Amino acid sequence: MSLLEVKDLDVRFAVRGGDLTALRGISFSLDKGERLGLVGESGAGKSVAAFSILNLIARPGYIAAGQILFEGKDLAAMSERELRKIRGNRIAMIFQDPMMTLNPVLTIGTQMVEALKAHRRISTRAARDIALNKLRKVQIPSPEKRLDQYPHELSGGMRQRVIIAIALLLDPEIIIADEPTTALDVTIQAEIMALLLELCEQDNVALMLITHDLGVVSQVTQRMLVMYSGRIIEQGPTREIINDAQHPYTQGLINALPQMGEPGERLFQIPGSMPSLKNVPTGCPFHPRCGFATDQCKRRMPEYVRSGNVDVACYEVSNLIEQEKCMQEVES
């Protein structure tokens, strides 16, 4: 059994004039100690997916259907009380912008100690010791001093280290990191990512990494999901997808990477932009931008087909597989 298994998750936003569907039919799993990447443009629903796991979607969003099984128990059906025991304790989160994540009017120490005290019967003294220990682990200089400082007295990189330390406080099974380095200086992005990777490997913590950076995904994760307009369009082992992407959208994303082109050559661009939630096209949401689109694509969302170890939702790919099968039959 997987540590975390998401099955057919639908998330909607209740707005005036009907619901908007933000996530549709999301299914994936995460094993103990595994590192999973969630890739897509902004607005694809990556963050919504991340927040829905702990049922933290902001109003008016809500989980409309599906299951989120953590050790076999459905988080989507859990009471707020039971969920609270899991949040921060068994599943921790790292948010995108360290400037906005820490409460500006509370000291680092307060914000660390309260997390420990929310889940363990522990004295403030002992909680501070644990906090100090974790701050050392994330290599913050003079950690004793930091406990009594306010967030604004720390640099962005330091704050994100503090947030990683808070994520590790209660030795969780899973860490969900939502673009943990996007808001940081380019110079320290790699440093923070390396630290996060190292600490997760050390304690065998599963990591769900949400990012739009394919480079990071290929270096850090073992498996990846590609999201487009609220759906998973391709998932499988990271290496296989990066080396031989099946879905035209994933191919476009990979070709758009600077290192893929020749020096001096113009970068590849996927034409058009992702539709907003308000007017998602019928059928495959990618078809208006897709070079392979047929009438079939406009009518119905394709089912997943397996190509190697990768699951893809694309008629072009399934047709190719069919053809290959036919060819093999003819040959034999």
Place this chain on the structure above:
Amino acid sequence: MTTATLSRWDRFRESFLWYSFKRDKVAIASFIVLLSMVLSAIFAPLLAPADPYDLAQINIMNSELPPVGLDGSDPAFPLGTDAQGRDLLSTILYGTRVSLLIGFGAVVLQAALGILFGLLAGYLGGRVDSILMRIADVQLSFSTLMVAIIVGAVFKASFGNLMFGEVAIYMLIFIIGVAEWPQIARTVRASVLAEKKKEYVDAAKVMGFRTRRIMFRHILPNTLSPIFVIATVQIANAIISEAALSFLGLGMPETQPSLGSLIKSGFDYIQSGSWWISLIPGLVLVVLVLVINLLGDWLRDVMNPRLYKG
């Protein structure tokens, strides 16, 4: 009717403003109440059973008659009479007229001052900006009501009671307009600063338009919707300020009453049981201010996309 006005009417009917107005029951109800109050105030001389300014029509024997439905009432005076024997319905109609006139006049004045100073501060910046905004800050921290009371007191002391009574309407418009300009000036300045960054202002400068022309022809039209929202609420504030000043005896005299001075004149008789002289004009005042505030709230929600949340 020309085609131009027709198309303008059509455009209005298709606009978001009209669309959201149709869907908002509170806004519709407020608008109907306000419209009927404004109309009855405008046509007070035609609608009122008596002319409260005409001393010949008043009989002191009719003083302090209660409204119809209570013991001792007279059907000739549906809302009763005040301490001088004036018909309360008529005085309220005329009083609403005075209150609305002052409220509206004061807002026109403060809008003129506020737009002028706000444009100057926002467009010219630098020293002009800091001086004007510092004055605005001091005035606001002192509270506009306090400023109005002080200016009113000074006027009253320098003119004397009789003279003040004669010019009271203009005085009150002036006092409240001067006391409240910072509200609008701040709004205008903020939107000018936002507009200034946009390209069309640079374009106008490059094309060689004069500063004044850029300010009034190019920037001002783009700051109108926040001004409109603020001005609506400010009418309500001005009416309350006028009532407060009149209640303190710094406003309209009893011979030419506004809603505020009616409440004041009735207050002296409330202990003797004649609650209606004070409380019926009070109710009218509250309804008037409330519907304007509700329309202001609605306008703010519709016109300010930042505040417009589902």
Place this chain on the structure above:
Amino acid sequence: MLAFLVQRISQAVLVMFVISVIAFAIQDGLGDPLQQMVGMSVSQDEREAIREEMGLNDPLVVQYVRFAGNALQGDLGISYFYGKPTMDVILEHLPATLELVIGASLIIIIFSVPIGVFAAIRPQAWLSKFFMGVSTVGISIPVFLTAIVLIQIFSIGVTVDWFPQDAGWGQWLNAALSTEGGLPSYGRGDDLTPLFGTWESGFFSQGGLLHLILPSVSLASIMLPLFIRLIRAEMMEVLQSDYIRYARAKGLSSSRVYFLHALKNTMLPVITVGGVQIGIMVAYTILTETVFQWPGVGLMFLEAITRSDIPLIVAYLMVVGLIFVITNTVVDLIYGLVNPTVKLTGKKA
């Protein structure tokens, strides 16, 4: 810290200077001390001599410097009506007003925080909608009208006989809608406890407190809706922020999220606005004190206007200006101390 102090205090001094110039202009333009001091019987020559002696023919700047110098020593002239130093008159009336402002502030704090917080946490609850509706109506009711209605209901009393007396339900409804009245609505009463000097307070006796109820409720009525709306709006904005969602993601209890993480951030802007509003409340004391004949500085000021007691008007202006300036400065300082992101240099870090 020192730079911050110096900056705020120099600002305060500048504002006080402007106020004193205005006050001086009023005194110079309106007050003719001769009119009050000497009668009609004095000849033109004698008047001129006295004018010269009093320095009324000096250049305006000299006169202003003399005025400001005296003001700094607490000398703001003699009241025409009371015939004693205006400062003494104001100091005698000050405790009554302070009592009123403190009473109203307590009411505002006690009610606005829980109601505002509740309306922000449960915006869809009918109770929240009720509170918000009441505060919209509350904003539209002038303070003196609230005062009059309160007097009618709780002091004079209301007898309702709209429903048939012979039916049980009619009797019950009539009784339920009628009020006894009886709460004092005139002045401070006799049960005042001496504090020091000429200052006394009604806070320590039942009679004094009873007299305080209606006036302070009236005064609070104008600010309470504003504060409820402000706290609700600020709190709702804070609740949208990332750090609140993060606090939830840490598994904290709702009460800790709401009452520590959210409330602390909500109250910072409320403190600033609150300080300014206390200043504005002084203006409303004039109205409240007039309705309740409350012997504070507001009523004194209004009486000074009707009596054309120019020195007292000018002195009131200076004292109230000083109170405004001090509260604003103190609020800024408190804000700087409470908010860790203000490094007391006047700029946000």
